Amino acid sequence: MSLHAPKSTFTAGLVTALPIALGYFPIAFSFGVAATRAGLTGLEAFGLSLIIYAGAAQFLALALITGGAPVLVSAFTLVAMNIRHVLYGPALIKRVGPDARTKHAWAWAFGLTDEVFGAALGALARGKVVFSEAFMFGLGLAAYGSWLSGTALGAFAGGAALQNYPVIDAALGFMLPALFLALLLSILSKLQLPVIAVAMAATVAVTLAWSGTAGILAGMVAGAVSGLLVRRNDAA
Amino acid sequence: MRLEILTLALIVGACTWAFRFFPTKADLSGIKPDGVLARFLASTGPAAIATLFVASVLPMMKGGVPLPLGIGTASVLAVYAAARSVVMATLAGSVGYGLAVWLL
Known part of the structure; x- marks a missing residue:
């Protein structure tokens, strides 16, 4: 895309967020249902989505809260789980280059979840958008709105909402893996195949040997590091 | 809203926001286009998404x-x-x- 192409608008961000919004709503609905099933009030379920806004961490929070873990222990576990997000901002800004403006990043970066990062990177890689803070606001706001409305509806529906609909429950449960796979396909390149293979293998190995959280961190770091090594060997 | 749940949400929410925001302010101007850090950051996206896909399907694969x-x-x-x-x-x-x- 030309360096002089117009910057993508807030509306373009909303449109790019459509698959995320479609994917987030049922997952957030499931979270609302699970939270009320675990004994949280609707307000508490909504509060977790409003303030934390990190899906996997929120589901783990339910397990920690209902398991009676001390607040500080729970907080440390969940913070450690989310530390992977430190990689997203620099990766995105580096992809955009010197034109990247971050004046209002204190606001739009709140919404820089796994999926928003993946969608932004994919759209930039395909040349479909030109980075702007308005675009990031649109992308983030649609995803956040979907997450909050899904949580609210799930909490309102209550803990038994999906018990009589196992097929729908199963289909909704596969929405997030399907979204990750589609995002992966959208940024796939031959050069990154070794990165993807190493990241997947490391995730499986460390998850089986230790824990899911450790597996996620290991997969991301091992994959990114392998990208360095493969390219260095190619150049040699 | 119970105080312990609000406290937990505020601690985790604040740290998560910090993880997402502060790295966007990192000065990347000195990074060489084909340098080690540039290549690491370029690989971060595919590695992250591949990892999250595997992490999301692993619980479905008990017993094959x-x-x-x-x-x-x-x-x-x-x-x-x-x-x-x-x-x-x-x-x-x-x-x-x-x-x-x-x-x-």
Whole structure:
């Protein structure tokens, strides 16, 4: 895309967020249902989505809260789980280059979840958008709105909402893996195949040997590091 | 809202926001285009998304790869190959998975 192409608008961000919004709503609905099933009030379920806004961490929070873990222990576990997000901002800004403006990043970066990062990177890689803070606001706001409305509806529906609909429950449960796979396909390149293979293998190995959280961190770091090594060997 | 849940949400929410925001302010101007850090950051996206895909399907794979997972995955691959659309591929994967659970 030309360096002089117009910057993508807030509306373009909303449109790019459509698959995320479609994917987030049922997952957030499931979270609302699970939270009320675990004994949280609707307000508490909504509060977790409003303030934390990190899906996997929120589901783990339910397990920690209902398991009676001390607040500080729970907080440390969940913070450690989310530390992977430190990689997203620099990766995105580096992809955009010197034109990247971050004046209002204190606001739009709140919404820089796994999926928003993946969608932004994919759209930039395909040349479909030109980075702007308005675009990031649109992308983030649609995803956040979907997450909050899904949580609210799930909490309102209550803990038994999906018990009589196992097929729908199963289909909704596969929405997030399907979204990750589609995002992966959208940024796939031959050069990154070794990165993807190493990241997947490391995730499986460390998850089986230790824990899911450790597996996620290991997969991301091992994959990114392998990208360095493969390219260095190619150049040699 | 119970105080311990609000406290937990505020601590985790504040740290998560800090993880997402402060790195966007990192000065990347000194990074060489083909340098080590530039290559690391370029690989971060594919590595992160591949990791999250695996992490999300691993809990479904106890005792092997169930047929619904295979059909759901194949649906995503087929529809993305045909339509090049993240939306359509995501929906197709979910529908394929749900249909497989229903029929099997």
